[in-house]
Amino acid sequence: MDYPTLLLYLENQLKWLQKKDCHYLNQESLPKVELCELIDGLYELVPHNAGDSGKELNFAELSGSEKSAVSLQNLKQQLAISCAQAREDVTNTGDIDFCPPSSKVPVFREPESIKKVQNELRDHSKVGSLAALCQQNSECQRCALGPTRNQFVFGSGHDGSSLMFVGEGPGADEDRLGLPFVGKAGKLLDRMIDVIGLDREDVYVTNVVKCRPPNNRNPTSDEIAHCMGILERQIELVNPKLIVTLGNVPTQALLPGSPGITKSRGSLKKYRDWNILPTFHPSYLLRNPNAMTEAWQDFQKISEYAFPH
Numbered sequence: 001m002d003y004p005t006l007l008l009y010l011e012n013q014l015k016w017l018q019k020k021d022c023h024y025l026n027q028e029s030l031p032k033v034e035l036c037e038l039i040d041g042l043y044e045l046v047p048h049n050a051g052d053s054g055k056e057l058n059f060a061e062l063s064g065s066e067k068s069a070v071s072l073q074n075l076k077q078q079l080a081i082s083c084a085q086a087r088e089d090v091t092n093t094g095d096i097d098f099c100p101p102s103s104k105v106p107v108f109r110e111p112e113s114i115k116k117v118q119n120e121l122r123d124h125s126k127v128g129s130l131a132a133l134c135q136q137n138s139e140c141q142r143c144a145l146g147p148t149r150n151q152f153v154f155g156s157g158h159d160g161s162s163l164m165f166v167g168e169g170p171g172a173d174e175d176r177l178g179l180p181f182v183g184k185a186g187k188l189l190d191r192m193i194d195v196i197g198l199d200r201e202d203v204y205v206t207n208v209v210k211c212r213p214p215n216n217r218n219p220t221s222d223e224i225a226h227c228m229g230i231l232e233r234q235i236e237l238v239n240p241k242l243i244v245t246l247g248n249v250p251t252q253a254l255l256p257g258s259p260g261i262t263k264s265r266g267s268l269k270k271y272r273d274w275n276i277l278p279t280f281h282p283s284y285l286l287r288n289p290n291a292m293t294e295a296w297q298d299f300q301k302i303s304e305y306a307f308p309h
Contacts, residue, residue, distance in 0.1 A: 130159050130237050133230065137210070143226040145211035145219070151178035155206030155234060163198070163306040164240040165189065166231070167207045167281060168249035169219050175212035180205050185282035189246075192282070196299055204238045206231065208253045224253050235274060242306035243274050244298075247281030266298045268305060275305055 127133045134154040140146055153170040156179050165181075173183035181189050190200050209219040209227045219227075231253075235243065245251040248261045254271045258264045261278055269276045279298035280291055 126233065128237075130155070130234065133233055133237065137230055140210070140226075143211075143223045145209065145213060145223055148214055149211035150175045153178055153180050153207065153210050153212070154230075155180055155204060157200065157204035158202055159204065159238060161202060161204045161238060162241040163203045163302065164235065164238050164243045165203060165205045165246060166243060166250040166254070167205075167246045169207050169209040170212040171216055171283075172212070174207075180207055181282075184286060188282040188286060192295070192299055195296075196302055204234075204240065206234055208250050218249055224249070228253065235271075240274065240306070241308075242302065243271065243276045244302065245276055245278045247284060251276075251278040265294065266301070268301075277301060277305060 127136055134152075138152045138154070140152065149170075151170075151174070153174045167181060170180065171183050171185070173186070174180055180186070189205075193200055193203060208231055209223050210230060211223075213219050213223065243254070245254060251261060251264055252258050254276060255264075255269055255278075258269075258278070261280060261284075264278045265280060266277070269278065277298060280288075280295045285292055285295055
């Protein structure tokens, strides 16, 4: 995960916590992953002003118990200050992607620069058709998946469909043929689409990432970030009445902070102007046939949401 992506992840997590009416961050309860390391690094990097008491606040001097409950507002202020202070250092290197080392976390960019990096593909992809969008990005080498792929797997189906399926990424068969959902999981998806009275050609099918992750692993957050601009533009161009997300990866890519698929499946959610219905990925159903009953319950809702009378 690169640090612009990591910072955006932190920002999303803070927003999610505030929506849950949680205004203090208990670091001790966090999993020991990048987010926790980032917060540790912020403590050490940045002296801060204006805590809740109005006194000068230096996070490097806080005790462990004081660090364990940090005001989200202070953390946001700290993040903004660290990014602003780092901008000159990063700019002076002549390479905006270079981050000098620090005790815990490299120097950060300011939030505006982070958003610019995160959205540069999105801004670049404002083309007028799916064919043009595919052609524009078919030679993409923006992340580590580009050099290892055989095919850029963009998407297929009816470009004006009321129903759009989004998976996580291509597998071996998809990478070989350049089309999404053509392996065993794709054949199961075709049968499920047929059962609700539709043909595969009636819907639009794509994935979050357009290149196969090695060994069919889940795509990383960095790889997802580099493809999100393409996916968002696909959604805008198809403009479906319903998006069905297949599994955890697409659900959490479009709806950050969503619970696992076993809890989020089957209930209608909102992404910008579009309705989303999460359900199980067909590959999961192949491994866990007992979940087919729940998946079928989800698919029975598709006609109601995508093709209302």
